[in-house]
Amino acid sequence: MDAHAALTEEHFIQREPYYEPVANEIAIFEAAYRNKLPVLLKGPTGCGKTRFMEHMAWRLKRPLITVSCHDDLTASDLVGRYLVKGGETVWVDGPLTRAVRVGGICYLDEIVEARKDTMVVIHPLADDRRTLPMEKLGQILEASDDFCLAISYNPGYQSVLKDLKQSTRQRFVALEFDYPDTDLERRIVANESGVDPALADKLVKFAQMTRNLKGSGLDEGASTRLLVHAGKLMAGGIDPVVACQSAVAQAVTDDPDMLAAIQELSSSLF
């Protein structure tokens, strides 16, 4: 199959992304969307925040523009900048601006990673003004009615530097995500990776073991995403212990003692 390229703002998700609701998050998101309220997704890494956004984009039939924030991301990266083309300067919209123009869903993943000045840009978009000031153009862009702003944030990093400011967080409707409960997680792992229920059950048990280690050497336990990875490897014929080591243990830690301990846990279980 040929790779297919489309502009992000014209890309609509065609097939329903697999998503198992944990509580009433879908209803809340839809209500927030109807009332033009921005949404904040809280939760540890790999618990399904991004998948939830894809699912909602499909449900609401809007293009989804995702920006993964990093510590070098500036306001210009979101809003846009002048570039030089053939001896002239040309304005190029950033992803946020494009979403605002076409009325898409703009999802800023791990917003706290971005530089502080980027927060200020989203403030007017996140209250009832719903506008995007574009300083360099001297324009104010009003958001289309379909536009929706969503950000995600992982409160687990207990670092002062990576905390969300009150002035930012108090503009959003917050949805809290956590790892799904055992039954649900089992179902998700089985469904996503294609392993049989018995193996999915063991994978979930294994994840709980690593989550017991949180705080005593591990910053985070294994996420549902990692379990799906491990499950896919197993479904592809990789030995369970090896799959757990490559897909889970190596992903959560570099500490040799911890790696050995996790290896012992998985070899005990499988």
Added chain:
Amino acid sequence: MPEALTRVEIEALLDVWLETEFTFHQVGPVARALCRLERGDQDFVLDWIKRIATTHITLAFHFSKRAPDMLNRLDRRAIEAWAVQLCDTYDRAGMYAALAVADKASGFIQTRHAHAAGALFDDTAPVLGNFVRGLSGRALKLDQGEGCFTDSERLILPALFARFETAQDNFKLAKATVAFLWAQTRWGTFRADIQAACAAFDHPDRALNQFLGLETLRLTARLARELPGLAREMERLRHLAGDRLPEDWARHQAHLSRPEATAEDSLALLPQVYEHPDFQTWCYAGELRPGAVAECMAARMDTEKARLRVKLAQLEEELRQRAGRDSPGEAKTPATFEAEAQDQDGSLDFEITLDGAPIAPPDDVKQLLTSVWLDFGHIPPEYLVPAGDGEYDPRLYEEQPEDPDAVWQGTYHEKGALFYPEWDMGRQHYRKNWCVMREKSVAPVHDDFYRQTLDRYSGLIRHLRRGFEAMRDENRLMKRQVYGDDVDIDALVEALADSRDGREMSDRLFTRMHRAERNIAVAFMVDMSGSTRGWINEAEREALILLCEALERLGDRYAIYGFSGITRKRCELFHIKHFHEPYDDTVQARISGIRPQEYTRMGFAIRHLSKLLNEVEARTKVLITLSDGRPDDYFDVYRGAYGIEDTRMALLEARRAGVHPFCITIDKEARDYLPHMYGPARYIILDDVGQLPAKVADIYRRITS
């Protein structure tokens, strides 16, 4: 290979090391045994005899008597572990206990193989400690000790597992043992009253052994259901060890393998199996010490009850406030909590409800519930009544910090202190938990020392502030970048002109904001030994004031601690400023209050401060020592080479942990030892105490830029 040493040569060496002229130890037989060994083995044993002799000669003599025989049975690593254990036991419990370890040499090496490669506790504990925490249940701690059992909070393991030939198998044995001891706490072995039940028999010890046999069967079956991979390993180990199921026990095995079997079922079978022949304990089963468990449980139950009830009261309060129901006049109706444990598929979880409404228990409550549940098999209702006001003595549910000064008023005890190891150069090994360290605060002295210092050095301070301000790494606009937020018009014009001329056009056409943060944390370790009395102390205090004034401009995070002590039992670190503390009147008063104390034991202070530094998030971590002389302590080996070597080792450890140590000293003889301790270019010697205040800030600027 060089030729083996002769008996005469060996005897001459032993005469010197063991001081036979005074101690009259008979080294003849030892030398005879040693001269038959190969040179490599001889060197190995002799080296250890020499090293142990620096700790105690008698200990070294006992080691030398047993070492040649041990060499035939164990690999060198295991013998080394044994030698270290001898010294550790001597450090901890004295000669009598150490000789007991020496006598039990054969117990130490439970092995039937020649040159067995054992699994040492020190190597396996970090891995197995995490392993056992990963399994559900109470957080268990691994400790090295005599025997192999659990007291329901700690797993006590021997120094060495050497039953099998390969290190791999011995490690697996250690792992299986840990899992088995964990299983005892997880599936309620100690919920049965083992002591009372065994006491009813003529031979309680035999009854206990048979009970362990029954529990071995029950828990092995249980583990096989929960952890099939481990069960396969255990089976292989049993096969290797030749463990068998005695006749007549097969039907008990079937009975105890049922999923619903409990320790009570084992107890019920005890009278029957008491008549059977002895159950030969399986390789991973360790032993049962119900006495230790009972003691531990008794201590735990009251505190846990208090803690749980206080936590529930807090939880209730929180929920009430959130619901907005808390009007002061309203009489509170006592809340009822209910907890339900879900123990299925090996995972243990709790659901609690308050007045029928489910609530999510916080992690600490969950842990307490887990621990209580493991003890009882259910949560007793009286544990779920929230504590009333003032119902409990806080000592029961809070860790009480010990008052460091109070320790010396009563009989000596080590409660509440931190322990640090120390490097013993003679032994070429650490002495475990050797330094007993406490953190105290310098008593603030509110006088006008701070003002006076500012006045005296007003010119210098202005200069320092300016200099430090210039070091601040501020945001700046970087021009001619390949990538950036804005077009660099100057660069663009030039580039266009270039292209008109037919020259190559630059691609550096953008400007970018560079935001750099100076990311340094620094700890100052100030010598507060008695020798700093007078001028030096004053110079130190002035230097600290100037330094703080300058650092405040720079914005680096910094902490200041003084160190002193007398003997290893009383190592004291004096807090002057924590990292997170602002530089205010109190800190200034503490600096003013720095007074000379006792001696200069340095290793513990370096170890503690590098630990503190590593808890701070910073790209660069610096540890700066202000000192007036070499490490030294009261009537102790710390004086001289020993102290220097320990300090050097502590500095090496710090460097390995990513801390950059630096030393500023006024000891003129320091050139003899500082290069060895700190390495070249990592220290500065001031010829004149008077220079200290003026120089310290300057030196700081130099080493951090």
